[in-house]
Amino acid sequence: MSSPSLPRIEINIDCAESFGHWSCGPSDELLMPMIDVANVACGGHAGDPVIMRRTIAAAKKHGIKVGAHPGFPDKVGFGRRLLVMTPEQAYAEVLYQVGALKVFLDEAGLPLNHIKPHGMWYILMQTDEAFNDATMRAIKHFNVPLYGLPNTLHQTGAAKHGIPFIPEAFVDLNYSNAGHLLGVAQSNPMTPEYIYGVTKKLGTTGVLPSVTGEELDIGVKGGPFSVCIHSDFEKCVENLKAARRAVDEVNAELYTGR
Template sequence: MRPRTVDLNCDLGEGYGAYRSGDDAALIAIVSSANIACGYHAGDAHTMRASVAACVERGVAIGAHPGLPDRLGFGRREMQVTAQEVEDFVLHQAGALQAFARAAGSRVAHVKPHGALYHMASRREELAEAVVRAAKALDERIAIVGPGGSALLRAAEAHGLRAIAEGFADRAYLADGSLAPRSMPGAVLDDPERARKQALDMLERGCVATADGAVAAVKAQTICVHGDTPGAATFAAALRRGLEDAGYAIGAR
């Protein structure tokens, strides 16, 4: 019997200039999909080029990870933006990454918004539409990654794009299925065994135990780890081993 396949993705490429964030080379050797920062919340042209080259060498799917123009807040603070502004932000960033991907003989396979933009586009239909319009203008074969059942994935499906439901192995959830805010104690999970169990619960049961003692419905086709968390590469490697031990092969969607 062939093993089941699950995509393991990571947000990375978030260093810029003289600043480094996470061990991108080690992470790209572990995951099957990379969400590469495109210069607004983090990242720069040189980091994008290096990240794309590493993905091509390793056979890792390249994803654009566009954020809000807020380096100071690492793109994790909501901003008052219009749908047109969001569409322009996403096309600008994903288009830049697509240029590096094409120069390396590859392509951007998916778009996954970063941070506050991810959550805003998951809730607000007009922003979801803006993200999807920009992605589709870039490449009609592109996929959209976001929370299962979100406005973002509904918009992707309505526009004929592949919609990939994402779950987080390294973040705690609330009873409504949303991520626990980072300000809450325990919001970031650092125990690989707990992360493995949470990932398997999402994959096999479609639910997770939450930070507030409930059970939330969370279905996932791809599992995310964050590259900026201390020890992310070691954590991701342990998670991958745990998924493989449970009978899963790791591969891009």
Template sequence: MNKATLLLNCDMGESFGAWTMGNDALAMPLIDQANLACGYHAGDPLTMQRSVALAVRHGVSIGAHPAYPDLQGFGRRSLSCSPEEVRALVLYQLGALEAFCRAAGTQVAYVKPHGALYNDLVRNDALLEAVLDACRSFRSGLPLMVLALPDNCREARLAEAAGVPLLFEAFADRAYQADGQLAPRRVAGAVHQDPERILGQALAIARRQPFADIDGKPIRLQADSLCVHGDNPESLGVLRRLRALLDAA
């Protein structure tokens, strides 16, 4: 287990206007990948520009974090968008973030859908194919980050057909269901608050060891990247400890 085998990522750039969310300036030096909001669930042009500059300053890889057009719901509500609409809205958000990246001398390195869109891809082949097509159309070889499941054969099959590489992601601060999907946020205990539990789950994932799902049963995942949510009040402390452990391994 080391930095090369498990990357740390965080959802960032989610401030909007006068509203500030997350501790981006303090968290950015601790991570490898920053998933930056593209204006549909959070973020605005100035926030995007500042977030890109912050990531470049710390040598952090920049990922686009596109969502359903749902500012009021923070992108956590599923919308009845057709696959054609999903492809277009992902491309639209990718283009917006890429503009700021180009101005800063860098580029979008991967795509991680946000919230309800991210979860809908687990259940809807047509939507997953639409996002894969958006990635392929935007730039050959642009990876898509998807949820690491006990069995990702479906995602691997569809991604191979589209010619899009995948990054598999696990979560340190979210509870899992038995099937490997995230427990819905409306369910009690869906978001871990205890820093020791977050750290323990993170280390189990990093070591590819089993950890407890929301019902206390063991689950094991293989991931390329580990997410600690920036809006979790315990995230900064956990990131510091986890970064030190991974770097020392």
């Protein structure tokens, strides 16, 4: 199965990451006008049925594509801690979480756009072949693209299972010098001005700085890709505005008319 290509660089953001009476970050309604794609938490690391349903309604109102954002079922750790799972458990957990979201999408008359695992699940998939394979087998069931990191097991695992692959880049987290995405705790603090500059350079050259400042080619050179911004970060709105400005400038320069 050939992978789809994006017409221009887009911005995706993680949404629905509150639950019950606990709120995380700015409201999804506030963020929707500034994004292209929403990754909706499915009740594992965050989210609950009411919040999933409300977020999908907001996305429909603003014409935003919706993908599933499954993660380790660990709300206390926000899916950023490693839980030990067998491949069978990992496979079933993805089916369970994405299936729950898809019911609400069906109700709203919206398609499932993609699947993008969250946090430590996403990071582990870069290097753990058995965990990656179990996740890919579950994703394959839904016949939608995977948003993932090029030049890692994300891309090769998707190819192995015939899953369309959308390359993704992060500008509010760091990469190691080897090109692996690092977690929040291992990344440097970033200002909106820094995010604007990194996004602009990445869009035009395909290169960004590693955690130690070395230039990295992360595999998005020469074509559009998806940029992720985290909604739970303290300066999320400012970060998103900075990335939006850079993406719009690059698209106007390189991808007008596509």
